[in-house]
Amino acid sequence: MKFVAITACPTGIAHSQMAAENLQTTAEERGHEIHVEVQGAMGTENEIPADTLVAADAVIIAADTGVQQDRFDDHIVVKGTVKDGVNDAGGLIDEAVERVEGADIDTETAETTAADADEPANGDAVESDAADQQTAEPDTASENETGVIGRLKRLFS
Numbered sequence: 001m002k003f004v005a006i007t008a009c010p011t012g013i014a015h016s017q018m019a020a021e022n023l024q025t026t027a028e029e030r031g032h033e034i035h036v037e038v039q040g041a042m043g044t045e046n047e048i049p050a051d052t053l054v055a056a057d058a059v060i061i062a063a064d065t066g067v068q069q070d071r072f073d074d075h076i077v078v079k080g081t082v083k084d085g086v087n088d089a090g091g092l093i094d095e096a097v098e099r100v101e102g103a104d105i106d107t108e109t110a111e112t113t114a115a116d117a118d119e120p121a122n123g124d125a126v127e128s129d130a131a132d133q134q135t136a137e138p139d140t141a142s143e144n145e146t147g148v149i150g151r152l153k154r155l156f157s
Contacts, residue, residue, distance in 0.1 A: 001032050003096060004048045004056040008039035008063035009082045016040050019062045019085025026089040032097075034060075039067065058096040062089075076100055 007019040020036040027034035035052045038045040053059075058076040061067050062085030069077065078096045085092065 001057045001097060001100060002052075002055050003027060003032055003034045003058055003060055003093070004053055005034055005036045005060040005085075006039060006048075006063060006067050007036060007082060007085050008061075008065050008067050010065055011041050013040060013042070015064075015082045015086060016062075019082045019089070020046075022089040023060065023062065023085055023092065027093055030090075030093060032093065039063070039065075057100045060092050060096055062092060076103060 005020070005023050007016040007023070009016045016038050020038045024034055024036050035048055035056075036046060037048045053071065053075075056075060058078060059072045061069070061077060061079045062082050063079075064082045076096065076099045078092055078099060080088075080092050
């Protein structure tokens with residue numbers, strides 16, 4: 001997968017650099033492409049090019065300060081602290097992968113549902129499709145909660 005990441009802390013001298021290096025190394029070890037932008041008191045280093053952002057599957061933000069996020073409106077965004085980037089880059093990357101894969105499944109389900117709606121069907125089949133959609137939505141929500149809950153447990157342990 002392709003990711004872009006931003007690390008940012010108030011001073012931007014040591015911790016944001018360490019988080020950036022750890023995200024870069026961990027992503028590459030796992031076979032992912034990643035471009036990491038570092039923001040701090042010294043300004044922005046290694047700014048994310050527009051074409052790289054467009055190609056990204058998700059955005060990872062490991063920041064202890066505010067990060068302008070309007071350029072990420074069309075992307076899945078995983079947020080954490082600089083500490084997460086330093087100590088648990090794998091967890092941030094895992095969450096991004098899970099959310100991208102979950103979005104792919106949701107897209108496939110929506111496409112299948114749309115295709116099924118175009119087919120002529122008897123009343124029983126339509127009721128069955130509606131029941132399938134109702135049971136699919138809570139599963140997706142619980143998967144997202146599990147990712148967030150798991151991340152919170154890791155953060156506070």
